[in-house]
Amino acid sequence: MNIRSLTRGDGVVIGAAVLLLIASFLDIYSLDGAPDDYEIPNAWESAPVLMGVVLAGIIGAALIVVARGLPQVPKVAGLDLGQFGIAFTVFAAWSALANIFDPAGGADNIGPSSGDGGVDAGIGLILALIGTLVLAGAAIATSLVPALKGPLMPAPKPASPQPYGGQPQGGYGYPGAQQPQPYGGQPQPGGPGQPGQPFGAQPGQPQPPQQAQAPQAQQPAGEFSPFWFAVPVARPLFAEDGSPTPIAELAPGTWYLAVEQRGPSLVAQTQDGRRGVLQDTSGIQRG
DSSP, X not given: OOGGGOBHHHHHHHHHHHHHHHHTTSBSEEETTOOTTOOOOBGGGOHHHIIIIIIHHHHHHHHHHHHHHOSSOOEETTEEHHHHHHHHXXXXXXXXXXXXXXXXXXXXXXXXXXXXXXXXXXXXXXHHHHHHHHHHHHHHHTTTOHHHHSBSSOOOOOOOOOOTTOOOTTSXXXXXXXXXXXXXXXXXXXXXXXXXXXXXXXXXXXXXXOOOOOOOOOOOTTOOOOEEEEOSSOEEEEOTTOOSSEEEEEOTTOOEEEEEEETTEEEEEOTTSOEEEEOOOTTOEEO
């Protein structure tokens, strides 16, 4: 899983699932006139609330997060895991709302002498309703609201790669670097390796003027230079032969290398070495 592909909407889904888990350990109803030693159950002691609200909501959140982090989302009966997760969260919110209106229906171990007249929704059931509503709302709105589509974690800046085989400037062997001297020796002017003095020349001898060094060739204007980039949202990467089937999906929060430009499109290389054409380059972030 690539956690950097999670969006802000996924972060809201995770937070709502945590709130739902906390609410499952609190009282699901309050009972008027109950004795002090009467133990009011929580969601884990009530099968309807546990199965229809708590587990349905947590399973739905897990399916949504897993579907977002997988590079290739599996499908069941034509639907991917994220769509199943949204269905679970909507069902959990609907079940929580039903238990709010009829808390006695989910309280399957009320004492026989208490009756149902004084049974009200407890703090656990109220928080469960809030958690499931936020959970279902974030699951549906993530694909619709642009603010929730943004990456949850910012992409790290790529390190500038060293040229292959390059030597650090000023090191031994680099042009213009100071050559090592014998221990205790004094640097000799015009010695071998000194700038401006050819090898084998004697100090004090006149030397022919050196030819001016040719200026470094500049890169022609308009030539493409590879660069790192990141996409704001998940985008498909198509094969270079023009086939309509994507070969990979570029996830937000990950840096990719652009190796060639073809009109408005880019030829990108993934981390596993696959190359393809990114057709939608709007809003990309250059490294």
